[in-house]
Amino acid sequence: MQEELFETQSIAERVASETLIVDVDGFEGPLDLLLTMSRTQKVDLRKISVLDLAVQYLSFIANAKNLRIELAADYLVMAAWLAFLKSRLLLPPDPSQSEPSGDELAAHLAFQLERLQAMRDSAAILMARDRLGRDRFGRAITEDVMRRKTVNYTANLLDLMQGYARIRTKDDFRPFIMDRESVFTMEQALERMRGLIGYSGHWTDIVSYLPDGWSDDPKKYRSATASTFAAALELAKEGKIEIRQEDIFLPIQIRKRAD
Amino acid sequence: MADMQEESLFEAPPIAEQERMVEAILFASADPVSLREMAGRMPHGSEPLIAMQNIQKRYSGRGVEIVQVDQAWAIRTAADLGFLMQRETVETRKLSRAAIETLAIVAYHQPVTRAEIEEIRGVAVSRGTIDQLLELEWIKIGRRRQTPGRPVTFVVTEHFLDHFGLESARDLPGLQELRAAGLLENRPAPGTEALPNNKNSEVIQENLFSDPEDEPID
């Protein structure tokens, strides 16, 4: 289809249309295209004729559409907006309308073009500066700064005495844990088991060693189970009992170790 | 703090000695060194700023110069001698036009959001462009803008200033002229849905009744 279309065109037309194809690819968006077009007006961007520009852009897009170029939506949005702007600029302003006038819209577009151009010029100036690593150079042999941290430890006589007092009065401390009603300590469990173990020659479920009244409240039960188990391990370590569990989740059993 | 007191019992070294120290510190570093960092390494009571200003004069016109980069200082070869260093030149990846323009926009409009960059360029900014500039350490993420969505802003770095030989972002070429011409303003478009990226219709309404020159968004 396209081949046929081209056949009917003159060589000049074909060159022109191919240029357009290439150019659309090369432009970075509608504003870029407009800025490039504005250069053909060869005037200060502040004196640009936005109307001429709009006409030029619209004909460009119309032309490009004829060539079935797939244009980015951005270009079409801009085309629609410029068509609107063109009508605004051509029709006399309607005083009853509170919408912005064509001149205001045109002024803003001119501002956008001028601002983009200014940024392009600034970028070029910036890139042409004497740059580090190209025109100016930094030190190639550098020395690392070693960071050394010195920590001064201090302590005074009071710290020392307090420290010593803390050790010497440690036995007087009642551990906080004792103040909690539902805690059965390992020491308590050990004491209890030491008293009971002498009578146990057979494998007995460890649960039977839990103190009376500790099995109902779940909190108490948990604590007593843990401490009794820990105490059993301690006694096994001491060689006083033997401990076994036939399979996971099965009861843990203990018995007095035969001498 | 206690050590400071202790150290201050010693006198600061004579200024000529301090100059030698600043010289040594600057020569040993590839990156700009702040006065604070210098003071931290020099004996207590040293005044690196005075020493620095002295040696800056001493090196003026020499093959290497002392330059200020933001709040820090560095030694750099004189720009006119770049031709001697052909072999040291590090080939930087060629920056795309989009990246160069984006960099300029960040430099001149900072702090600037991505949406604002897109508004100025009239086209979407690809992720890669921003990434490339971030990777070069020429731009960095600044504070979030206190507007709906709290978008991040971009600002240029000390590294950028160093690279382009600028003492501060205020020294960007043509900055005053651009500002005077109103070209650094973020001027909203009149009318709603006029151009992409302009969604703040309230501001636009206001703008219809005022001189746009005096109406920067921020």
Next chain:
Amino acid sequence: MADMQEESLFEAPPIAEQERMVEAILFASADPVSLREMAGRMPHGSEPLIAMQNIQKRYSGRGVEIVQVDQAWAIRTAADLGFLMQRETVETRKLSRAAIETLAIVAYHQPVTRAEIEEIRGVAVSRGTIDQLLELEWIKIGRRRQTPGRPVTFVVTEHFLDHFGLESARDLPGLQELRAAGLLENRPAPGTEALPNNKNSEVIQENLFSDPEDEPID
């Protein structure tokens, strides 16, 4: 080579200019640079040796020096300024509780073995704690105990006595005195034991004026 020929049509730059060039080359090169290499980079007709000798003089006594390395030249930090390449920070920290307790045990029970310290403290004493005290020179290794294994003993040092303002270890307050000072009755509530000392000393003050028996802290 062709450019060299071409360049020789021009006169060699003035020696001051050559000095600038040598300066820049030495500054920006990662390795020492030979005169031959300099000559290759500088305009034809330049005499890097003379330029080099001039700037060597110029830098003499400065913070950096031009030094010869084999047949090549480089800029290096002046030897006496090496200390600037270190950044020292001093921090004052309270000795850890474990260290204080260990130190106290050594002071009150010296000569004492590690096993004895552990017995008194009721917990293992880490190697680090002992090392720290040895390093601070507050304790030292005493004679070996004439018991099986001949363990080493620890004693406090002169330095320790100095630091704590004691004439001898016998001057340490005894248990009676500790009790009198309220220290032995100081019964910290669980969880507050590791609090900073000022807090503890408040508690002690309180304790001096009240019946310790009825004074559970919280």
